[in-house]
Amino acid sequence: MNDNSALYAFNKFGDTVLRTAFAMTGNYTEAEDITQEVFLALHARPQDFESDEHMKAWLLRSAINRCKNLRKSARMMKNSPLDEALASTLSCEFTPRDNEIREMIAKLPEKYSSVIFLYYFEEYTVKEIASLLGKNENTVSSLLQRGRKKLKTELEKEGYVYET
Amino acid sequence: MRPNDYNDLLKKIKCTDDFRSRMQQKLTSAPVETTEYADSVSGTDVITAKHRFGRAAALAAAFVLVCGAVGGGAYHLANVNKTTKESSDISEAVQYASIYSRLKANKELYHGDLVFKQDSEVKLHSSGLDIEPFISYMDKFDTDNMIDAEDFDETGRSITIDFYEKKCDEEFAAKLEQAANDETINRISLYDEASYNFTLYNNGCYTMTDNEYNRTTYHCFTDGEKVFNDILEMYTDGETVEQFNNVSKTEMMTALQKGFDNYNDGKAYYYPANSNKSIECIVKARTGFKDELWEFEWERAGIPSGDVDHYYLGFTINVDGYMQIYIDDMENNYKLKNDSDLEAFRAVLKKHLSAITEFDNVTLSKQYVLDMFDDNYTDGSVLYSFFNGQITENRKCIVNDVDGLKNELSDLEWVVSIGSRDENEEFNDYYNYVAGVKISRNGYIYPDSGSKYNAVIKLKNESDLELFRSILDTHIVLDDYGKVASSREILDAFREDYSGGEAKFRVDSGQFTGDTKCTVTDIDSLKKELTELKWVTCKKDEKGIYQNFYVAGALISRNGYIYPQNGRTPMCAYKLKDESDIEKLCEICDRYIEIKSE
Secondary structure, eight states, rough: OOOOHHHHHHHHHHHHHHHHHHHHHHHHOOOOHHHHHHHHHHHHHHHOSSSSSHHHHHHHHHHHHHHHHHHHHHOOOOOOOOOHHHHHHHHOOOHHHHHHHHHHEEESHHHHHHHIIIIISSSHHHOOOHHTTOHHHHHHHHHHHHHHHHHHHHHHTTTTTTTO | OHHHHHHHHHHHOOHHHHHHHHHHHHHHHHHOOOOSSSEEEEEEEEOOOHHHHHHHHHHHHHHHHHHHHHHHHHHHHHTOOOOOOHHHHHHHHHHHEEEEHHHHHGGGGEEEEEEEEEEEEEEEEEEEEHHHHHHHHHHHHHOOOOOOOOOOOSEEEEEEEEEEETTHHHHHHHHHHHHHOOTTTOOOSOOSSSSSEEETTTSEEEEEEETTTTTEEEESSSHHHHHHHHHHHHHHHHHHHHHHHHOHHHHHHHHHHHHHHHHHHOEEEOOOOOOOEEEEEEEEEEHHHHHHHHOOOEOEEEEEEEEEEEESSSEEEEEETTTEEEEEEEEEEEEEEGGGOOOOEHHHHHEEEEEEEGTTOOOOHHHHHHHSSOOOSSEEEEEEEEEEEEEEEEEEESSHHHHHHHHHHHHHHHEEEOOOOOOOTTTTEEEEEETTTTETTTTEEEOOOTOOOOEEEEEGGGGGHHEEEEEEEHHHOOTTTTTTHHHHHHHHHHTTOOOEEEEEEEEEEESSEEEEEEEEEEEHHHHHHEEEEEEEOOTTOOGGGSSSSSESEEEEEETTEEEOOOOSSSEEEEEESGGHHHHHHHHHHHEEEEEEOO
């Protein structure tokens, strides 16, 4: 590991932290704020990381903790859809399905959204997630399963199932 | 939601150029001290505020333990008669002390009442228990390690131990004696309130409550089911515990039914041990699978920690003979009762669960397609949904010949739909509950709860789509006559490729009188003006349709009817909602359709 600086961390893991925060809040503006807090905190109090993976784990954990605090606080902003301006800035296109999923993410309790993100997107194993979040493996497995179920229930509420 | 949808969205989320540049500027400037909590790192783990609290608690607990050893009795006696305090009065040391440590420090003063509940029903109640075995057992664990209340999950099985002061027995005996001598006392309470409570659920989650300080802490054992059974065995015999852990055939049938009901996204997932890459599977025959799992004898048991090959299909099955099924949001864990059944159990898994790729482009047998349908369904109404990302409209339909429909559909060539599918394409207008399946007009059959199989199947050849739709139109007919027809329906009644010009007029009053040639001068205006009238759905065989009508892309009857001619078998015809509009209809026809002179 060559560089422990916050700038190096941001250049390497800025997108990862932003996605983590988005996966937990479902709100792009909030995700940017959280990302900024994480890297500024690291800038103010540099850490001694053993490897890039160690740095990444620290950043993810820090982002998740901040999202938890945000959800507990009254600071949470009203969720707004992914708009055209953002799509144009990111040079991508948000489909109606993207907005539906964003809404689901925003509604999902934090305990589920963090494990779902780490498992499905970051592809950590249950064991790694347990270690990262300080939970036991059974709890992580159970949260994963319940999170999936909860998402399904939320989707059903929105009418995206094929029963009527 | 499928993981792909989720990943696709997240991949689009990245730092904007503006944000990136602002951050880079901030991170190259001198740092600004923040006043928020600091994250600290130990080894590879990030230590959070929660962990630091844990350390503080451990420190405080150690303090209490020392005090307890030196003068615990005195400490306790000084406090036993105090009423419950408000949290704000609690000294910091007590506030952060582990409740278990406080109980343990004065263990000789207490005995316990144990209640074992299963699905809210009390199965066992024992009083006056010696708590020493419990204390010795709990000492093996780190009881200072707490979890957040929001991570705490209750299950359907619980053990509660209420810790009462032994002196309550004396008080109770005195109360009894007093009641015996005083006829006005007809009720006495056993104890006023337990000093501490311990409640454990079979998933390992447990609470410790200190009633004196009105405080509850949340914890979790790693191997919940084992601890649950160990504590139960402390206060009852092994035979009774075994009896509690027995799973009746009826209970298992309900559990499996609930488990399979959760499985409705058409796929199962296989998770090899030590991997987070799942392999998509299909259940070859749901009913057969359920029955064969049910044939085994099951008992309640925790699923051991550690990564083991497992399947998820609305519930979890692990290849070591365990199942985890959520019933009414409660976790239920089962284990094969007899280890000798393990081989047969694995054979059942192998028989019924196959990697979906095995079916790639393989034409399914006629019988497979027939088996997609629920045999118990013979007729009845179904719902036809116009779907475009969301259901926009529902119409009631009737399946007029279930066997004919099944037979004709199974004569077509079908394959399992594999990979990430476009649901909007699949379900662009579909029929619900058709004999245990859903049928999309785009050529997909989706298994429903009544279906034997679980995989979504699709037409192998796109060229069969027209035939497929005509089979649907023949056997599934609209059954909500009198419903106001939309402009779209009226426009759809016309042949797409008809651009006006040549048409026919037929006068038929029971006796065929031949066609008269006509010309449609402006088909678009004709259609537009027709849609401006109010139409309702009606049966296709109403006599008025076939008297005095034009054949002009659709049948337009001067009696106030339109009969679709769009190339598909119509589900209904349309008639004017108000008979008074017939005159207007005739005026429109006369304006745009000219009878050619012979």
